[in-house]
Amino acid sequence: MKYISKLFLMLIVIVSVSSCQDDDAEFGAVIAPSNLTLTASIQGQSAAEPNGDGTGIVIFNAASDNALNYTYDFGDGRQGSTFDGEIEHRFVELGTNTYSVTVTATGTGGAATTQTILIDVLSTFDDSEAKDFLTGGSSKTWYWSVAENAHWGVGPTNLIGGQSPEAYYTPAFFGVSPFGRYCVDLTECFYEDEMIFTKTGNDVTFELKNFGSTYFHNTYLSQFGGPSANNPNNSDECLPFTAPAPGLVTFTPTLDTDVPETESRKTSIILGNDNFLSWYVGSSEYEILEITANRVVFRTVQANDPALAWYHVLTTEVPVNPNPNCI
Template sequence: MKYLYKLMIVLTLAVSFQSCQEDDTEFGDIITPSNLNVNVAIQGESSTDPNGDGTGIVVFSSTADNALNYTYDFGDGRTGSTFNGAIEHRFVDLGVNSYSVTVTATGTAGAATTQTFVIDVLSTFDDSEAKEFLTGGSSKTWYWSVAENGHWGVGPTLLIGGQSPESYYTPAFFPVPAFGRYCNELTECFYEDEMIFTMNGNNVIFELKNFGSTYFHNSYLSQFGGPSANNPDNADECLPFTAPAPGTVTFTPTTNTDVPEDRSRKTSMLLANNNFMSWYVGSSEYEILEITENRMVLRTVQANDPALAWYHTLTTDVPVNPNPSCI
């Protein structure tokens, strides 16, 4: 009886071991990438300008045997990833600065090889006036300019026959009227948000205070637990959401739109940590069309539908609900 019992244990272990072996073979051999090589090309680099032409643009090209993916930590608080190893990055700290860049080549089952090196890059772009308007030199809170018609809305990024040129840089498809998102249970969080810009040395820190919920475009609802039970039509709505951590704003020259010079400041803001200006359309990059001490107009392109540009008009005046009884 004891012999039979021991035999059963041995057979069970053998079956289990064989099963594990079969499971392991499904993933194939685990191979760590090797021969990682990184080429660095600083835009405008020459014998007289070894740190580049001041744009701060650097193109990285990495190769490695058996690599499936490459990730970059640029040493300036930002990261990137690519399947083919090639990526462009703009460094924006003023002057010549040293950055410790880490490249990771990843193979099967997460096996990885890394390489770290230091590069010196010159950046000459700055928009000190915009930073002053945003922060007042210390810290400033911005809100939706709810009393304005068209304070929020959407327009095309490509002109179609019959459209006026102005539709390219205005919310021509749908300008929301003044107070147009009050008194609706699906949008009740929208005007509560506070967008805070704080000066920290020569840098600007952005913080979104959303008080626990964010207004999402309907194409993103399923990614964040929606739509809710009271939204059978899958309309845009507020969902519970923890705002991203505050982070440094990257200011860059606007180069990816054709908005006329007289209708744009030609300065763009890239918010850290995938942050956004209250309304979620998957984008963290905002072109500044207009900005003064107490009013600004921003333009951002929807990430999952680049044919649509969204417009935000913000103010430093705290919103006032003209009809408090409705909520």
């Protein structure tokens, strides 16, 4: 009997080991990428301008054996990732600065290999006035300009159906009426948001305070746990959401836009850490159309539908609900 018991235990051990080996076989070998190389091409680089033409744009190319993806740390507080190893980045610190750029190539099982290079890049673009308007020189909080007509709305990025040229830079499709997102169950979080720009030295950071929920375009609801049970029509709605951590703001010249120069400042901002200005349409880049010390108009293109441009009119005045009893 003891012999049979021992034989039974041995069989269990053999089956267990065999099972683990099968699992390992299914997972595959853990292989770290090898022969990793990293090169950089600075826009406008020449013998006369060895650090570039001042745009600060650099195209990086990484290559290796057995890599599944590449993650970049650009040495300026910003990161990026790509599957094929090529990525474009704009350095924005004024003057010629040295950056330590590291790429991490990741293989199967998370095995990783890194490579670092030093690069000197010239950046001459700055919009100090816009920075001061947004931050007041230190820190400033912005809100939806709820009393204005079309303080939030959408228009085309292509002129279709015989629309006037103004459709490029106005919410020609739809503009919400004054206080138009108050007293609506699915949108009750919208006007609570605080958008804070803070300046330290010449750097600006952005923080979104959404108090636990964000208003999402309906095409993004499924990515963030929606639609909710009280939204059978899959309309835009507020969903529980933890706002991204504060991130650096990149100020860039606006290049890829159909908005005429007379209707735009031709400065855009890119919010770090995948931040966004309250309304979620998958974008972190915003063109500044108008800006003063207490009012700003932004335009952003919807990430999953580049035919749509969204408009945000913000103010430094705290929103006041004209009918507080309705919520």
